Amino acid sequence: MLSVQNLTVSFGSLDLLNDISFLVNEQDRIGLTGKNGAGKTTLLKVIAGILSPTKGRVDRPKELTIGYLPQQMSVSDSTTVMNETLTAFSGLISLSEEIERCSAEIARRKDYHSREYLELCDRLSETEEKYRILGGGNYLADTELTLAGLGFERKDFTRPTRELSGGWRMRIELAKLILRKPSLILLDEPTNHLDIESIQWLETFLSGYPGAVMLVSHDRAFLDNVTNRTLEISLGKIYDYKVPWSEYVILREERRTQQIASFRNQQKMIEDTERFIERFRYKATKAIQVQSKIKQLDKLERIEVDEEDNSVMNLRFPPAPRSGTVVVEARNLSKSFGIHHVLNKVSIVITRGEKVAFVGRNGEGKTTFSRVITGELDYEGSLKIGHNVKIGYFAQNQDELLDESITVLETIDNVAKGDIRTKIRDMLGAFLFGGDDVDKKVKVLSGGERSRLALVKLLLEPCNLLVLDEPTNHLDMRSKDILKQALMSYDGTLIVVSHDRDFLDGLVTKVFEFRHNRIREHLGGIYDFLRNKKIASLREIERKDRAKVDAVKEDASSNKQKYLEKKEYERSLRKLRRKLEDSEKRIGEMEAELSEIYKKLMDNPDPADSEALYLKHEELKKELDEEMNNWTDYSYEVEEFEKTSDEDEISEN
Numbered sequence: 112m113l114s115v116q117n118l119t120v121s122f123g124s125l126d127l128l129n130d131i132s133f134l135v136n137e138q139d140r141i142g143l144t145g146k147n148g149a150g151k152t153t154l155l156k157v158i159a160g161i162l163s164p165t166k167g168r169v170d171r172p173k174e175l176t177i178g179y180l181p182q183q184m185s186v187s188d189s190t191t192v193m194n195e196t197l198t199a200f201s202g203l204i205s206l207s208e209e210i211e212r213c214s215a216e217i218a219r220r221k222d223y224h225s226r227e228y229l230e231l232c233d234r235l236s237e238t239e240e241k242y243r244i245l246g247g248g249n250y251l252a253d254t255e256l257t258l259a260g261l262g263f264e265r266k267d268f269t270r271p272t273r274e275l276s277g278g279w280r281m282r283i284e285l286a287k288l289i290l291r292k293p294s295l296i297l298l299d300e301p302t303n304h305l306d307i308e309s310i311q312w313l314e315t316f317l318s319g320y321p322g323a324v325m326l327v328s329h330d331r332a333f334l335d336n337v338t339n340r341t342l343e344i345s346l347g348k349i350y351d352y353k354v355p356w357s358e359y360v361i362l363r364e365e366r367r368t369q370q371i372a373s374f375r376n377q378q379k380m381i382e383d384t385e386r387f388i389e390r391f392r393y394k395a396t397k398a399i400q401v402q403s404k405i406k407q408l409d410k411l412e413r414i415e416v417d418e419e420d421n422s423v424m425n426l427r428f429p430p431a432p433r434s435g436t437v438v439v440e441a442r443n444l445s446k447s448f449g450i451h452h453v454l455n456k457v458s459i460v461i462t463r464g465e466k467v468a469f470v471g472r473n474g475e476g477k478t479t480f481s482r483v484i485t486g487e488l489d490y491e492g493s494l495k496i497g498h499n500v501k502i503g504y505f506a507q508n509q510d511e512l513l514d515e516s517i518t519v520l521e522t523i524d525n526v527a528k529g530d531i532r533t534k535i536r537d538m539l540g541a542f543l544f545g546g547d548d549v550d551k552k553v554k555v556l557s558g559g560e561r562s563r564l565a566l567v568k569l570l571l572e573p574c575n576l577l578v579l580d581e582p583t584n585h586l587d588m589r590s591k592d593i594l595k596q597a598l599m600s601y602d603g604t605l606i607v608v609s610h611d612r613d614f615l616d617g618l619v620t621k622v623f624e625f626r627h628n629r630i631r632e633h634l635g636g637i638y639d640f641l642r643n644k645k646i647a648s649l650r651e652i653e654r655k656d657r658a659k660v661d662a663v664k665e666d667a668s669s670n671k672q673k674y675l676e677k678k679e680y681e682r683s684l685r686k687l688r689r690k691l692e693d694s695e696k697r698i699g700e701m702e703a704e705l706s707e708i709y710k711k712l713m714d715n716p717d718p719a720d721s722e723a724l725y726l727k728h729e730e731l732k733k734e735l736d737e738e739m740n741n742w743t744d745y746s747y748e749v750e751e752f753e754k755t756s757d758e759d760e761i762s763e764n
Contacts, residue, residue, distance in 0.1 A: 112137050112323060113158070113175060113295060118167035120153055122555060123547055127153055129347035130167070135295065140317065141325040142334045142356055145344035146587045147559025148543070151327045152182065154344065155297045158325070178293030180284055182300050182558040182585065188273040192283060195272055196258060199287035200250045206242045213238065250290075257286045261312060274448040279474060281305060285313065298326035300558060302333050303584040305473070329587060331356055374414045384408055425541040426566065426593050431575035431603030435498030436463050438576055438604045439484055442706065444492035446479055453479045455628035456492065458702055463497075463575075466598070466605040468615050468637060471625030477608045478507055480625070481578050484606070503574035505565060507581045507608070513561060515554035519544050522553060522564060527571055542567050558585035566594070575603040583611050612637060627746070631739055632732070691745040694738060701735045 113135040120128040127150040135141065135158075143151045156162040158169055159179040171177075187195055197204065213235040222228050258268065261282040272280065281301070288296065296317070302310050314336045317324050328334055334341075334356035341359035343350040352359040384404050391397035439461040446454040453476040461467060469477040482488045484496070485504045496502075506512065513522060523535050531538075539549050542563045556564065562585040569577075577598075583591045595614055598605060609615055615637040622633040622640040633640045708728045 112139075112172070114170040115158070116168050116170065118154075118157065118169070119165045120150065120157060120162070121165040122551065125547065126165075126347050128157075128164075128344070128349075131347075131349040132167075133342065133349060133351055135323055135325065137323055138321075139323045139325070139340055140338045141323075141340045141342055142338035142359075143325065143327045143342050143344065144334075144356070144359070147563070147585070147590060148557050149344040150347070151344055152299055152557050155179065155299055155325065155327065158295075159297055175295060176291070176293040177295045177297060178288045178291050179297040180288055180299060180301055182303070188271075190272055191269050192258065192263060192272060192275075193254070193268040195283055196254055196286050196290070197250075199290040200254075203242065203250055206238055209238050210235065210242060253290060254286070257289055261286055270451070271449075274451055275474075289316070292322075294322040296320065296322060296324045296326075298324070298328075300327055300329070300585065302328055302330045303581070370414070377411075377414050381408065381411070426597040428570065428577075428597055428601045428603075429573045431601065432499060432501060432573055434463050434500045434575045434604070437461075437495070438463055438465075438497045438500055439606075440493075440495040440497070442493040443702075444483070444490055444494055446476070446483060446488065446490045452628055454483075454490075454630075457628075457630040458706075459623060459630055459632065461604060461606065463604055464602070465621060466619045467607075467621040467623060468619040469606065469608040469623050469625060470610065470640075475625040476628070477625050478580055480630075481580050481606065481608060485578055500576050501572075501574040502576045502578060503569050503572070505569055505577070505579040505582050507584070513553050513564065515552065518550050518552055519556070519564060520549040523567055523571070526568055531571060538567055538570065559587060559590065562586055563590070576606070577601065577603060578606045580608045581610075582607065583609065583614050629739065687745060691742065694742040694745055697738050698735065698742060701731060701738065705731055705735065 115131065115133050118128055118131050119126060143154065145151055153162065157164055159177050213231060217231055217235065220228055272283070301313060310333060314333065317337045338355045341352045341354060341356055343352070343363065352362055354362060384407065388401055388404050391401050437460060442458050443456045444454060445456055469481070471477055479488065483490050483494065485502055519539060520535065523539065524532065527535055536549065553561065582594060586594065591614055595618055599618055607619065617636065619637060620635065622637060624631045624633060633643060705728065708724055708731070711724055
């Protein structure tokens with residue numbers, strides 16, 4: 112299907128890929144693995160034809176079509192979901208426009224027997240035939256079905272793309288790729304911004320896809336569920352394993368163990384042989400044996416142990432300046448994008464030294480709230496940033512905000528001030544940008560390398576509040592561990608947005624769950640939160656939420672059909688609405704009471720009084736959490752009852 116022959120890709124004196132060769136066959140599901148900067152993204156770009164190799168070639172059959180999903184997306188901010196998705200059919204749309212032009216011209220002309228008129232008719236016929244063969248009559252329906260399969264509702268089709276989070280933008284790009292139906296799909300970190308539903312959909316789609324797939328991912332479960340072959344890139348070489356990720360890890364360790372054992376055995380044999388030759392070299396009685404041993408060594412194929420890349424970055428955050436006790440305090444804060452409500456009257460308090468996690472589905476407002484805290488977005492309600500709080504922000508798209516036209520060294524030199532400028536090269540070296548790497552243009556860096564560079568920028572100025580939005584997206588396993596250790600030692604306040612359970616474990620002591628435009632506080636670490644939710648992983652939050660909604664929908668529909676008469680239905684709906692209103696009133700009262708208790712705790716230094724107030728504060732918080740759960744359940748029921756009524760009216764009409 113596709114052949115890579117003696118491929119070498121060099122940047123300056125560095126051979127990123129050195130004389131590699133392999134085949135991609137139909138139905139192959141290939142996972143590319145290797146540390147950040149090993150050349151995974153570069154290899155995908157070479158195969159896609161975006162980059163040219165220094166040496167070697169990629170043989171692509173004429174009938175082969177390639178679809179490439181990059182790490183950095185380029186979704187327009189000036190269009191809608193549907194219009195952006197339809198760019199996948201630019202060729203068909205051009206044919207449609209040509210058909211319209213030809214038809215209009217034919218209708219206008221009266222010279223029915225002229226040569227120009229006949230040629231125009233022929234062109235129209237040929238264009239219509241080509242349009243039909245390419246499936247032009249169905250592309251609008253296919254687009255709607257694909258978007259619906261990826262979780263978009265019909266009302267989202269006309270929604271501006273600028274309102275979408277990274278995960279939903281990724282779905283648009285996936286939709287465009289799917290609709291093009293290439294014979295080879297290339298995916299670079301496709302799960303970075305996806306929630307569990309879209310990941311599961313993508314796994315199912317790729318598993319049943321009739322063409323070949325090659326992907327880069329640091330999601331082990333995703334690789335195991337999708338791939339049947341693993342290509343490891345290390346120090347410019349490539350190692351081919353005909354197994355998924357988990358089996359590859361075992362085979363790789365076994366191969367290296369066997370390789371080392373064979374190498375040691377061979378070295379011992381060589382030493383013994385050389386000693387024999389040296390001992391009996393000048394004895395006539397042993398001359399024949401000595402010559403035989405010499406020939407044996409000359410013919411011997413020497414075993415070499417593959418080099419391992421054990422380089423790691425060295426990360427330590429500078430001491431945090433002391434801030435006030437309250438770092439972030441939000442009261443009844445709301446945020447909307449047009450008619451789309453993201454946050455609705457949320458209230459949270461984050462105090463000095465706390466390390467907290469923001470979790471929840473894509474689009475629930477985690478990034479939005481992070482940007483509100485950092486001052487990038489306006490809002491309604493109250494937000495107070497504490498005394499002497501200095502914010503360091505790592506955006507979800509931080510790597511995209513870097514200037515691609517300058518070098519690694521220039522990137523840091525442009526923002527460094529004072530004495531720190533004398534230590535720039537040392538800092539870059541600690542983040543694995545050594546030697547000639549500092550002279551690389553940012554545009555040639557991998558996603559992981561860009562993330563490391565963004566972290567260097569974050570370290571240039573001491574801060575006491577770190578807001579990190581998906582900081583591990585492009586980092587390899589080893590870099591994730593190092594970042595986690597550095598954050599655990601950090602003495603400031605930390606807010607981290609992440610779905611990575613292992614990364615959050617032992618790092619955070621409080622979890623804020625974003626759900627249905629609200630924020631719920633959960634004390635304890637990430638595993639405490641998971642146990643309380645009775646789920647196995649962070650991403651199962653999304654699955655349970657969706658399952659609950661579906662269950663309510665099914666139940667409401669069946670109940671309506673079986674036993675709900677109209678009067679009974681209206682009576683039940685009024686009762687639910689009263690419950691919802693009463694719940695909202697209680698929540699407001701409890702939040703106000705909590706605020707008063709908190710102020711008293713801050714103002715009253717008496718330990719005896721403070722202890723009683725603290726106990727009351729904690730008890731009231733538990734009651735508030737229970738009432739928030741009730742409010743959510745009432746909201747679901749009201750919504751589903753109203754939907755049932757609408758469906759009834761439609762069916763009667």
